[in-house]
Amino acid sequence: MNLGIAGSWERSPAILEGTKDWTYLTFVFDSNDRTVLAVSARLGHWTSNASGKVWFDDMCLIELQTLDSPDQ
Numbered sequence: 001m002n003l004g005i006a007g008s009w010e011r012s013p014a015i016l017e018g019t020k021d022w023t024y025l026t027f028v029f030d031s032n033d034r035t036v037l038a039v040s041a042r043l044g045h046w047t048s049n050a051s052g053k054v055w056f057d058d059m060c061l062i063e064l065q066t067l068d069s070p071d072q
Helices: none
Strands: 002-005 039-042
Touching: none
Parallel strands: none
Antiparallel strands: 002 039
């Protein structure tokens, strides 16, 4: 299972194989110029061969402060 941005390769690290207890999963990404995007909570990714059940609970998006890069 992982979290990701639909239509892109941006995703969280995957939690793989076997039965797991509740696991905290976080994913930080840069929206760049996008004003609309779809966050996907999923079992598998793109063409992966995944089966089973997964539950997601208490999902939220939190805007982080913009940080100045050292080049500026």
